[in-house]
Amino acid sequence: MNEYSLTNLRELEAEAIHIIREVAAEFENPVMLYSIGKDSSVMVRLAEKAFYPGKVPFPLMHIDSKWKFKEMIDFREKYAKEKGWDLIVHHNKEGFESGVGPFSHGSKVHTDLMKTQALLAGLDKYKFDAAFGGARRDEEKSRAKERIFSFRDKFHQWDPKNQRPELWNIYNARVQKGESIRVFPISNWTELDIWQYIRLENIPIVPLYFAKERPVVDMDGSLIMVDDERMPKELRDKAEMRKVRFRTLGCYPLTGAIESDAETIEEIVEEMMTVTVSERTTRVIDFDQEASMEQKKREGYF
């Protein structure tokens, strides 16, 4: 390493900042989708870096399925206030009022109505022409082929066979009215990069990532935490306290915990290096159907 070389992390950081600024420069009405997860937290920090000493010139939007962990919502409210983010919280009002949820409707219907459809409605409502997402290419096979600027048609659909070529760091930002781009500034980061960066930058994350005694129910092999009374009583009655943490965060009934003793980032990384299940397998939704994430992406879900 000489004085003019960057470490892996700083190179990825520079790339992400370049991408974020490019979107701010090229689009009229961008938004950053904020999931409250660790990748989102990293992405928001990168946006803050991109425009320092100014403020981030676009809003954050959280698609609230109304089934997120309580701690996630507390975290969101705390930091939105503290950091002065321009935060939009959007949810599927009709779905919520008619009581859609994973216990009653199953993960497929719930995810479609409360996540995918809510997201699309949110994007349409505010007429966003670009939306940042925190997806990484190493998470899942179909993402490995997605562009950083990922073109979506009027119906927000992704066509894997018809992606725009993307060369160097020149991004094609041209869209017709109604079309949009999903932008993935941390495409090239791995899970380890994310943890390293959180550690290096002291980025706050939701405490659910760290191991703690929590009430969980074993549902077909997934450890589901009892987060509120909406979990059917017969399930709640089976709950037991176990020391667990979450590798990803989402709707609590769809997000399995893993048993763990990792209470610090270092311990998480250590565990990760030896763990036997990769990240997304704790998300129940991926197992619903063959190549299900690719299917969801075509429909407009990230």
Added chain:
Amino acid sequence: MTDKKLNIQDFLNQDQKKDLLRLLTAGSVDDGKSTLIGRLMFDSKMLYEDQLEALQRDSKRVGHAGEDIDYALLLDGLKAEREQGITIDVAYRYFSTAKRKFIIADTPGHEQYTRNMVTGASTANLAIILIDARYGVITQTKRHTFLVSLLGIKHVVVAINKMDLVDFSQQTFDNIRSDYESFVAQLDIPDINFIPISALKGDNVVEPSKNMDWYHGNCMLEFLETIHISSDRNFTDLRYPVQYVLRPDIKFRGFSTSVASGIISKGDEVMVLPSLKKSKVKSIVTYDKELDYAFPPQSVTVTLEDEIDISRGDMLVHPDNLPRIERQFEAMLVWMDETQMNLSTQFYIKHANNSAKARIDQIKYKVDVNTLEKSNNENFNLNEIGRVVITTTKPMFFDPYKKNRQTGSFILIDPVSHNTCAVGMIIDRLSSKNLPSRITDVDKENIAMGKSLIQSGERQEKLNQKGETIWITGLHGSGKNELAFSLEKKLFENGATAVLLDGSSVRFGINRELDYSPADRAENLRRVAHICKLLNDQGIITICSFISRNDSLRKQIAEIIGKERFHMFYMNAPLEYCKNNKPELYDLVEQGKAKNLPGVDLEYEKPTNAKMEFKPEENESNIDKILDYLAVNKVFPTK
């Protein structure tokens, strides 16, 4: 427990100091490329066990590797492709060893996907080219190597794979090596290395082979971990292409970008392009701290001592080291679109955070990627490569790609579909004597627009007409001229002021150097459209009779003139009628003495949005219809 914690701390501290190597793998479906990548990732222990389990499950269903694990399945992400058994796009893979992190751009080898390989190569520092030891250097090897050289990758590793199938023979290896070396001599790749491997069996991939003691070099992984790449960047020529102007409040005005090349330091004297104004770097701001200097590819924000007007696309440079500042350049172009190149299109060009419109003025030659032979051709199809001359609507600040990947690369975007239809690498400056004669060097930015003291409403009032354009399209000999001239006469008799423009009137004088190639036909119409615009601005009606052979041209004309004052009519005559009506030109084309005649050897697209369609034999009523149309639309008379 304390020991363990210390260890993980050490691990993380070391991990965060690793650098990043971006590499490209090129090879055909059967070369074992995916197997090599799978093994690099698997044997360096970065595969999670459940991915492995899924892999074993999939292997049984659609695998091609018999009882062994099919590493290729791990990499082929999308459903449809898995069934076809081929990778069809660029897939990015990540792995890390104790020494380095790696991003692999995995691109397919078969012919129709040059596009993907070029994409993967654009960000890579190094390329692994796979050769099947049984077949040696084949056409595809040459194609991959050419593309690697075209995209300016400086380091190549030729992995001669499947050595197990040739009895690990040194002779085979040496033969392939010398074949490759003699072929690559004509290309421009500074660093080439050869490694004999068996990806399937693991020889010389992560562990040195026990079967090839005649080979004394590094195994693949060791080679990738140790190759020196940080000096590949250009640290000499400062190019700071402003990406974003940061103005959070009145006090702070910063210019943000990722440093493209060179070093920018606090206190440096810098010049702003295109204004040529000079100032000094006051500070280099980042979220973490102010820096004394910044280098590529850092993303920073610079403030200057003086208040200078700077916007996105402008460039900061050192005054003694300027890029080329021009509106024309030559480039190697790769056509990326399913749709054939259309020379009359005005593209958007994106280059170093700068955007403009651009036209391809000339195709110098096309290169056959298989034979490297050059040929002349009018057009580019998907995956074709060649050397072109490009003219932009405003000056660009560029360097040859060879010297500077960042300021030597650009993309072209189709104005209608918005697809990235071509990508280019700038070669070197086009000397002005080679310029096509029609290109003038006037810098548009320096023309101050005069402002008339007469309002358009006043002109309309006085002339009792709106300055608008009646455009008649149709084949040569279709009778559009007859219609145009009769219409001109009728309007004159009724008291209107109209000017008629047709092919002969403009080609005789103002456009006399233009020929009938598609590019010159487009230029001819562009000028006519500007004449119409000038006349219409003065309140004068223009009647234009031009073949104007396709919608894309017509759309550009409408845009120049102004869509709201462009009225297009279509003279729809059968080709046979046209040939009888004006046989001379058609005969010449038939005899091979002339070419590029729309309707014969050049396509004529019927307009999709003409206001009215006419038959030539109904000349009288056609004129009445147009007069009615003009009256209804209050073009003439206005009252």
